[in-house]
Amino acid sequence: MAEKKKKLLQGNEACVEGALYAGCRFYAGYPITPSTEIMEGMSVRLPKLGGKFIQMEDEIGGIAAALGGSLAGLKSMTATSGPGFSLKQECIGYACLTEIPLVIVDVMRGGPSTGYPTGPSQSDIMQAKWGTHGDHPVIALTPSTVPEILTETIRAFNLAEQFRTPVMVLYDEILGHMREPVTIPNPGEFAVEDRAKPEVKPEDYYPYDDKFLIAPLAPFGSGYRFHVTGLNHKQDGFPTNDSKVIRENNLRIMRKVDINRETIWKNEEVMLDDAEVVIFTVGSTARSARFAVNELRKVGVKAGLLRPLTIWPFPDRAVAEISSRVKAIIVPELNLGQMTLEVERVAKGRCAVEGLYRVDGEPITPSQIFHEVRKYL
Amino acid sequence: MSDRYEIRFSGSGGQGMILAGIIMAEAAAIYGDKNAVQSQSYGPESRGGASKAEVIISDGPIDYPKATAIDCMLAMTQEACTKYHGDIKSGGILLVDSEEVKTIPQGAFKVLSFPIIGTAREALGKTIVANIISLGMIAELTGVVTNEAVEKAVLSRVPPAFLDLNKKALQIGFESARKLK
Numbered sequence: 001m002a003e004k005k006k007k008l009l010q011g012n013e014a015c016v017e018g019a020l021y022a023g024c025r026f027y028a029g030y031p032i033t034p035s036t037e038i039m040e041g042m043s044v045r046l047p048k049l050g051g052k053f054i055q056m057e058d059e060i061g062g063i064a065a066a067l068g069g070s071l072a073g074l075k076s077m078t079a080t081s082g083p084g085f086s087l088k089q090e091c092i093g094y095a096c097l098t099e100i101p102l103v104i105v106d107v108m109r110g111g112p113s114t115g116y117p118t119g120p121s122q123s124d125i126m127q128a129k130w131g132t133h134g135d136h137p138v139i140a141l142t143p144s145t146v147p148e149i150l151t152e153t154i155r156a157f158n159l160a161e162q163f164r165t166p167v168m169v170l171y172d173e174i175l176g177h178m179r180e181p182v183t184i185p186n187p188g189e190f191a192v193e194d195r196a197k198p199e200v201k202p203e204d205y206y207p208y209d210d211k212f213l214i215a216p217l218a219p220f221g222s223g224y225r226f227h228v229t230g231l232n233h234k235q236d237g238f239p240t241n242d243s244k245v246i247r248e249n250n251l252r253i254m255r256k257v258d259i260n261r262e263t264i265w266k267n268e269e270v271m272l273d274d275a276e277v278v279i280f281t282v283g284s285t286a287r288s289a290r291f292a293v294n295e296l297r298k299v300g301v302k303a304g305l306l307r308p309l310t311i312w313p314f315p316d317r318a319v320a321e322i323s324s325r326v327k328a329i330i331v332p333e334l335n336l337g338q339m340t341l342e343v344e345r346v347a348k349g350r351c352a353v354e355g356l357y358r359v360d361g362e363p364i365t366p367s368q369i370f371h372e373v374r375k376y377l
Numbered sequence: 378m379s380d381r382y383e384i385r386f387s388g389s390g391g392q393g394m395i396l397a398g399i400i401m402a403e404a405a406a407i408y409g410d411k412n413a414v415q416s417q418s419y420g421p422e423s424r425g426g427a428s429k430a431e432v433i434i435s436d437g438p439i440d441y442p443k444a445t446a447i448d449c450m451l452a453m454t455q456e457a458c459t460k461y462h463g464d465i466k467s468g469g470i471l472l473v474d475s476e477e478v479k480t481i482p483q484g485a486f487k488v489l490s491f492p493i494i495g496t497a498r499e500a501l502g503k504t505i506v507a508n509i510i511s512l513g514m515i516a517e518l519t520g521v522v523t524n525e526a527v528e529k530a531v532l533s534r535v536p537p538a539f540l541d542l543n544k545k546a547l548q549i550g551f552e553s554a555r556k557l558k
Contacts, residue, residue, distance in 0.1 A: 008403045008415070118419055178416040178442050179399060181406040284442065291440040366441050 009182045011149045011175040015105055016041035017184055018153025019077050023192055024103070025051035026069030026076040029062035030084060033117040034173040035107035038079040059084035063091040063104065070100050071228065073219025075157055079105035082124050083114050086131065092166055093132030094230045096253060099208070099217070101160035101195055103153070105169045107176040108334075110361050119361025120172040122283055122334040128168050129312055135250065137257035139264055140168040140312040142282035146180035151190065152309060158193040159264060163256055164214050170311065172334060174284040174363060198224060206235040208249070213256050257313060266309040267318050271297065275304030277376045278322050280343055281332045282311055285364050289332060292369035303373050314342050323347035328376040332356040332364045352376065380435050382521045383444045386511070387429040387461045388453030390419055393508030397451075398430025400512055400530045401522065405434045408526035408533075414442045427457045434521050449519050451511050452478055453493065470518055472511070489518070489557050496549060506546035513550020518558065524551055 009017070015038050019027075027042040039055070046053040052069070056062045062078045069076035080088060085106045095102050108124045110116030124131075128140045139159050143152040153169055160167040196216040198205050207226040209215040215235075218224030227237035232246040240246065257264065270293055272278060279289040286307045296303040306322060306329075308315045319342075323329060328351055331340040340355035347353050356372050358364045384401060386394040395417045402415035412435050419428040431444045446466035452458030452473045459482065465471055467485040475490040482488075491514065497507040509531060516527040528547055535543045 006407060008399065008407055008413070174416060174442060178414060179402055180414050180439075181412065287440045287442060294440070363443060365443075366445070 006181050006183050008179045009146055010037055010177055010179050011146045011171060012037035012107065012177070013041055014146045014150040014182050015079070015153050015169070016045060017182070018150040019103065019157065020045055020049065021150070021185060021190065021192070022075065022154040022157035023194070024075045024077050024157060025049065026053075026066065026074040027051070027078065028054045028056050028065035028069065028076070029078040029080065030056055030059045032059070032081045032084045034109055034176045035079045035081050035084075035105065037176070038105060038107070042077070059087040060091065063088040063102075066102055067091060067095055067100050070102050071220050073222065075101070075103075075161065077103040077105065077157075079107065081107050081109045081117070082111045082121070082127070085124055085127060089127075089131040093134060093136060095166040096132070096136035097134075097230055097232075098228050099164040099214075099253065100166070100228075101164055101217070102166040103156045103160055103169065104166055105153070108170060108172045110359065116361045118173065120174040120284060120334055120363055121359070121361070122170075122172055122285065123338070123359070124170060125311060125333070125335065125338040128170055135254060137163075137165055137254050138168070138312040139163070139165065139257060139310070140170050142170050142309055142311045143175065144283055144286045144307065144309070146175065146178065147182050148309070149175060150182060150185075154190050154192070155266075158191065161193045161195040162214075163260070164195065164217060165253070165257065168312075170283070172283050207237045208233060208235045210235045210248075213252065261313045264310055264313060265315050265318070267315055268305075268307040268309065270305035270307070272304040272306060272322060274302050275322075276302040276326055277328045277330060277373045278304045278306055278326050279330045279332065279369060279373065280306045280308075280319065280339065282308055282339070285332050285334060288364050288366045289369055291366035292373065295366065295370055296373055301373065301377055311339070314346070316346050319343055319346040320348075323350040326351050328352035328354060330354050330356060330369065330372050330376075332358075332369055332372070334358055334364065380437055381439065381445070382434040382519070383447045383449075384432045384434070384515060384519065384521070385429055385444050385447050385450040385461060385464070386432075386508075386515075387427065387451060387457035389457065390426050390428045392428070392453050393505070394428050394451075394453065395419070395430040396534070397508040397512045398432050400527070400534055401432045401515065402434075403533070404516070404522040404526040404530040405432070408529040409522050411436060411522070412439055414439045416442045427454070427460050429457065429461055448521075449515060451515060453507070453511065454478070455480060458482065472514060472518065474507075491553055491557060496553065497546065500549055501542060501546060503542065506542060509543050509546035510550040510553070513547040514554040514557075517551045517554035
């Protein structure tokens, strides 16, 4: 077995390592700061592994081609930033309804519009949830370190394959471009999941077989012929006007993620046991928060940190639990209050909920959080 | 926060400040036995504009990846010096290129001035290695990484044809800083 190698990697480079480790063999996209290094990395690495890379004419073409790659049986990925993520929304909805596994990485920059390409932001939290129309399942992961970008990208592929649904990885410009030491995992060190393949003969195959919560997905070109449409469809994949089938299908795609949310949720808890004020945040802002928590503890303030690595489905249970035993939850975010709304929804007035926002292209500093927490004591 | 050692390399886009930061972080975390985080900030331009790279070095975990109280800052242009010197901590070091930075900021930090780009031009005939000279100077001045680790990190980053040039630049950096101390 190869000797483990420690490297100083950029967040975006760690994303490439994670994707390849997870078995990604098709990438289609369009370059955009601050995500471009992912695309550059995939263009160099994929051909050497027998994979395929294609730069498309725009972001829409990027995700559409990646969906095709996935339907043909290859684990597929596209990456972008806010403006491109907006363009990809139609295809994200398509992937949700047609149940095509896919990983979409969004390295968030300031918005709206083309905004501030080289500055950090967390302004796509709600776009990830509601950017495409209709009720649809959303899984979105929020790593906070460079090594975590690698491992969470692996997890994103695993969840996409297990649940036959698009999975998003959201991180900001700071994480995308910063470098930290990363140890590249050996094969077998992390589980790699593959989508279920049909066990029936091609003539008996249904792509949305109603015997399953999540039906096996046959690769196009393998002899299993089936139809894929963004219209509501029957188990054979063809459009339907049957209201019972439409309802069952709409409920099922939500249910497959909802009933498994306990296994999809992932939180890091820092000094929560005796905390009186808890900080709830993700990504690079969580690094400032952890720094602030350590400083607050040094001066005797009982502060803690709840850091979700899965922001969608929202960590309702964890937030509800702490809201019943703390004075306040502080929500620092690089937007004007997207996660704060969710925390308020779940806390249901059991504790104070206060946002701490920044949209000037600069990070929220540890001292900003330090002073905000002290207001509640 | 004394377990963090913070270095900021600043100049204009294209001067290799980010590469200098990367090499410093590799010297600490890959060729040394410390932890390091390197981050950067730059404008939308690919050349010009003030640019900075920051390296946090620690024996333990590093949470906040940006500089908070800088131990040592390099300024290769006046614009970068004026814009970025504010975070240098009391007792810290500011190293400036003496030909570029004419207005020296006032503060409770030690200012060292040296013709870094001029030396690259005159001693090596290539201004492109000014960043490597500055890297050698910062390593020598701060002692936060060993000179051997920096040399290994530099040599692992440059193409074979330029090994000698970069080795010389680094040595000039070490020696120049020794004289300034």
